Amino acid sequence: MPKEQATQAIALCCLLILAGLTLAGPSGLLAWSENNRLLQERQNEVQQLTARRDELRNRVALLDPSHVDPDIAGELVRRNLNVVHPDEMVMLLN
Template identity: 75%
Template structure:
């Protein structure tokens, strides 16, 4: 029976293994708890839904403003809107109108 002589491990090999293991553990931690990891996934989905609702609200507001601008076109202004703006901004009324102030 032959005896094989085992060579002693070099200390560099153990250090290399520890560094590789450390790098793998760090990468695994980032996958779980990093800024784009699994734990942040639900937070990102919640923020996405919130932003989509905000975009819908701003789109509706923009459409309302576009409609008002179109109604105030100087070439063919809507008389009802023009009258409403005159009454609210300049406090102008017809002589036969009665103004009632409501407390809020």
Template identity: 55%
Template sequence: MTGAAVAGPTGLLAWSENVAALEVREDEIVKLSAKRDALRNRVMLLDPEAVDPDLASELVRDQLVVMREDEVVITLEDD
């Protein structure tokens, strides 16, 4: 019975693995929550009643690949 308490599926060895897996999942939740919040903000800016002009211009230029000769495009990579 002592062996099962240490090496069993719910024993001490499994406990440390579960704690490590929980930490990894919590990190994923934080990253996904930040991404969700950014997407929610972008959706709110695209409200048909009051579209943000800067975002609309950015999307149109990106989709149509339209640029003037005197413009410079600076892209930022997402992490």
């Protein structure tokens, strides 16, 4: 009889531990809202990074050596080499 009670007590302890982890564990019910918030933050970050990647991809395409966009080339020359015609006025929009 004491052996059965010990086995039942161990089984009950295991069930209680599993129930506790289900509620308060790292992937339990109480952590669900935190995980959803983090997921939303990561999705927003991915959207921002995707938009930035698309901007950079567009600039790279405009700088293709076989057909460079003259506006981009002029912008880069003026910014990097500080080359300006005497009759031009430079307006920085940063």
